[in-house]
Amino acid sequence: MFTGLSAFPLTPVTEDGVEEDSFAALVARLAGAGVDSIGALGSTGSYAYLRREERARALRIAVANAGSTPVVAGIGALRTRHALEAAEDAQLAGVAGVLLAPMSYQRLTEYEVFGLFEDVTANLSVPLVVYDNPGTTHFTFTDELYARVTELPHVASIKIPGVPADPEAARARVEELRRLLPDRVTVGVSGDVYGATGLNAGCDAWYSVIAGTFPEPALTITRAARSGDADGARQAAQRLQPLWDLFARHGSLRVIAEAAEHVGLIPPRSLPLPVRGLGAEARAQVADVVDRLGLRA
Numbered sequence: 001m002f003t004g005l006s007a008f009p010l011t012p013v014t015e016d017g018v019e020e021d022s023f024a025a026l027v028a029r030l031a032g033a034g035v036d037s038i039g040a041l042g043s044t045g046s047y048a049y050l051r052r053e054e055r056a057r058a059l060r061i062a063v064a065n066a067g068s069t070p071v072v073a074g075i076g077a078l079r080t081r082h083a084l085e086a087a088e089d090a091q092l093a094g095v096a097g098v099l100l101a102p103m104s105y106q107r108l109t110e111y112e113v114f115g116l117f118e119d120v121t122a123n124l125s126v127p128l129v130v131y132d133n134p135g136t137t138h139f140t141f142t143d144e145l146y147a148r149v150t151e152l153p154h155v156a157s158i159k160i161p162g163v164p165a166d167p168e169a170a171r172a173r174v175e176e177l178r179r180l181l182p183d184r185v186t187v188g189v190s191g192d193v194y195g196a197t198g199l200n201a202g203c204d205a206w207y208s209v210i211a212g213t214f215p216e217p218a219l220t221i222t223r224a225a226r227s228g229d230a231d232g233a234r235q236a237a238q239r240l241q242p243l244w245d246l247f248a249r250h251g252s253l254r255v256i257a258e259a260a261e262h263v264g265l266i267p268p269r270s271l272p273l274p275v276r277g278l279g280a281e282a283r284a285q286v287a288d289v290v291d292r293l294g295l296r297a
Helices: 020-033 052-065 080-093 110-121 143-149 167-180 192-200 215-226 230-239 241-250 252-262 280-293
Strands: 004-007 037-040 071-074 097-100 128-131 155-160 186-189 205-208
Touching: 004 215, 020 037, 020 052, 020 215, 037 052, 052 071, 052 080, 071 080, 080 097, 080 110, 097 110, 110 128, 110 143, 143 167, 167 186, 167 192, 186 192, 192 205, 192 215, 192 230, 192 241, 205 215, 215 230, 230 241, 241 252, 241 280, 252 280
Parallel strands: 004 037, 004 205, 037 071, 071 097, 097 128, 128 155, 155 186, 186 205
Antiparallel strands: none
16 A cells, blocks of 8 residues: 555645645546555644544545545644544544654654554554654654664554655665565655655655546656656656755645645635735736646646
């Protein structure tokens, strides 16, 4: 399950809760496109802004609309108790796996993060992805912590925050991780600009933002890389460089939300306040790039 393309859709919201019709349509669109898994309530899915009941409802919608495509649910929370509640709700919703990030307000120590994963994995019946996203959690895993956490029960994959841009350095990095991790644990790359490089370097999976809204170009990259066509994957990714540049400039969540709104996949103002999206100039930039790249609903 934790191989290939994992697509992370937005969770459109209003101040009244999840915008259910749009979310259901996004999930069904991904399943129809043939992605390998759907990462509901990831960072792109704004899980940290949702109440427990909103998260549980969103997961029931995701599972109901994903067909045979596995749904992996984000369960991160500031308190271990709340992460355990999210894990319980996710399993009751019928997800195939969960994704845990070490969220924090007070900066966490390695001891505390290991304890979080130890407590959560002791209460799981589904596989878990270790979510290393220092840009949002402000915690960076060491290789030693990767090795310790992946020895815990149910840990099936790690989501790393990119690879070196140089292909040989990227391959060396993935091989280094392989030596540290149990054979049963897959390595998935995140940070869309690193997707093709990571897959070409031997990563098993790409945990992707763009795939959650525009799955076809992400599938093109993934299928080329996994078939051994490294040049094809690289060229397909280079074509999307204007979008990667916008991600770097404005943040992937705001950009992909604006792109989804521009093509009519979500209603206006679907991000959770206080996140307000982009200003007029940046919105125009996103619209221009989406149109030039031919990205469509």
